[in-house]
Amino acid sequence: MSLLTVKPTKFDERIARTVARKTNRRAETVARGLTWGADEKILLALAAAGWVLSRTQGKPLRRAGNHALLVAALASMFPHLLKTVFDQTRPDRKTVLGHIHGISFSGKREDAFPSGHALHMGALASAxxxxPAGPRWAIRALAVGLCLTRIIVLAHWASDVVAGFALGAALERMLRLWTGYPIKETDDAAT
Known part of the structure; x- marks a missing residue:
């Protein structure tokens, strides 16, 4: 039992009911597969591989590698810490109709708030x-799309996803103060 219980909003409940009514097994299978793109273990492995590869590069890429690994590590720990403070029942535990339509159970029953997947995606979108504009908007669109899968599989209420995304973006921005990411052109010229 955690210290605080978070209740879903009426809007959260309306979205979850709509998903439960309108989904099907195929949509759920696709969404479950896509949601792995925001899984902490996969993102940590990718950040670690990027960090290793960045070691032989110039200062800007080494700094980006350091930043990515630190962000991935802290974004992995932060939701687990918050879930010791906050309890919230996942929406997939509050539907029978959704299960008939193919929704399966996600994670621990009371660990809806915040969405760890969305926290990672908020950090990625911020980073x-x-x-340049093209890659930036492609990454941000991917991040938002992966966050939406958490709502589609009823692992999280919409507000959990929004909160997780915002927390991830804030975490990434705060860590910039420590890691010095992104490197400024004046810093690069000095090396």
Whole structure:
């Protein structure tokens, strides 16, 4: 039992009811597969591989590698810490109709708030800020799309996803103060 219980909003409940009514097994299978793209273990492995590869590169890429690994590690720990403070029943535990339509159970029953997947995606979307417009918007669209899968599989209420995304973006921005990401052109010229 955690310290605080978070209740879903009426809007959250309306969205979950709509998903439960309108989904089907195929949509759920696709969404379950896609949601792995925001899984902490996969993202940690990718960040670690990127960090290793960045070690032989110039200062901007080494700094980006350091930043990515630190963000991935803290974004993995932060939701687990918050879930010790907050309890919220997952929407997939509150539907029978959804299960008939193919929705399966996600994670621990009371661990809806915040969405860890969305926290990672918020951090990724924020970290994409210094990139050129094309890649930046592609990464941000991917991040939002992966967040939506958490609502489609009823693993989280919409507000959990929004909160997780915002927390991830805030975490990434705060860590910039420590890691120095992105490297400024004046910093690069000094090396």
């Amino acid at each position: 994409a800020g210094p990139l």
